[in-house]
Amino acid sequence: MSTNTRNNAPLPPVICLFGPTAVGKTDLLEELFSTSGEIISADSMQVYRQLDIGSAKPEPSYLQRMPHHLINILDYKEQFNAGDFVRRAEECILDIHSRGKLPVISGGTAFYFRNFLYGLPDIPPVPEGLRDELNLRLEKEGPQALHRELETVDPETAQRLEPADRARIVRALEVFKGCGKPLSSYKAGTSPREDLEYLLIGLERPRVELYERINLRVDIMFNQGLYKEVKDLFTGGAKEDDPGMKGIGYSEFFPFLKEGCMILADVKSRIQQNSRRYAKRQMTFFRSLPEVNWFHPEDMEGLGEMINNFTKKRS
Known part of the structure; x- marks a missing residue:
């Protein structure tokens, strides 16, 4: 048995737009929703402050143009699980809808989408301490x-x-x-929540194309100063087991910073390899979801038509 967090009170319609890392979600969001929607980030790393380059967090100027929620809300030492995401996302959906905007959940963290779409497991409270x-x-x-x-x-x-x-x-x-x-x-649901009306949009690219984009993005991160970002966090007290330090783009640096047993080029290669493997796992999950409408990110005509049809039926 699974549940949502609001005793089955219906939510306003929502669009879920997802895809693997580096597929091109961020640029697409502004093109599709700059005037009509606001974004709820479903990214387990972008919730953390100070984790900017390694999480591929959008630039501040972009966030001013395209409002995002659930970005920069926690210290990297704080936990943030799927249940926290579902509760916060539901609050954001109601808030966005109350201002006449379309709520759009976008990201690549699969278990956030799984628990949002199918409901949270009913796990009883555990004793304090x-x-x-x-x-x-x-x-x-x-x-x-x-x-x-x-x-x-x-x-x-x-x-x-x-x-x-x-x-x-x-x-x-x-x-x-x-x-x-x-x-x-304690299992999450196996069928979509009845209190939820949604449109699922998946973004995909051919594997060779996606992997080339992943490798290039990691190169760009290093050129932007990823090593300095992680080194400053490490110098400031970040530890390997801090929740925010476990993500790809951060965890790979610790053997280099602590023991000096790797060269920086190997750190980069490992981040690229881990990112490619992560993208493969993401796609395996997203393809398991029913009712997903799949698009190449450059198919603006098809995406626009799909979104317009969804919003018109509910206006």
């Missing part, structure tokens, strides 16, 4: 020990988590110890 106890154990025993414990009590969740996924391991153990059931037993 349990997470603090587990975090203390994490510091004393290390992530490997907690991951082994998770393999015993919730092998399904443990299989999809790496020992480096500290916060998620703690959350899974917290649910098991606090609720008496493994996290994997």
Whole structure:
């Protein structure tokens, strides 16, 4: 069983526009929605302040022209999960609609879309203090020990988590110890929420073209000063297990900064490789969704017609 966060009160119509990293979402949004809509960012890295270049965050001048929500709202040490996203997104949808604008959720974080479209799992509250106890154990025993414990009590969740996924391991153990059931037993819905009217638009490019764009974008990030951005964060106290430091474009730097066991060119290559792998995983998920209307980002005529038909029927 799954739920939304508003006791099934209907939401205004919303457009969900998604695609893999570097497919070309940002430029397209301004062309399609500069006068009619506002964007709700579904990007797990762009929620964090100071993570600008590595998250491919839009420039401030762009954000002034094209209003975005859920960007620059948290410190990189703070957690932000799918449940937080769904609650914040629903608030944004109501706010945007109240001002006569069209809410558009856009990004590439697949589990944000999954939980928004299908509803959140009904996980009961856990006792206060349990997470603090587990975090203390994490510091004393290390992530490997907690991951082994998770393999015993919730092998399904443990299989999809790496020992480096500290916060998620703690959350899974917290649910098991606090609720008496493994996290994997709490499932999101398998059919779309009944309180939601939406249009799903997926953006895609041929794989060779997409991978070339990914490699080029990482080159541009380094030219824009990505190394300095991460070095300044590291000097300012950022740690490898901070939530914001786990993303692609940031985590790859830590072996270089801490131990000096990599050269900078290898860091860049690893970011490019991880980004390509991430894009492949994104597309696997997005293609599993029903009712997606797929477009090449340069098909402005087809995109415009699809969006106009959706909005006209609801005006």
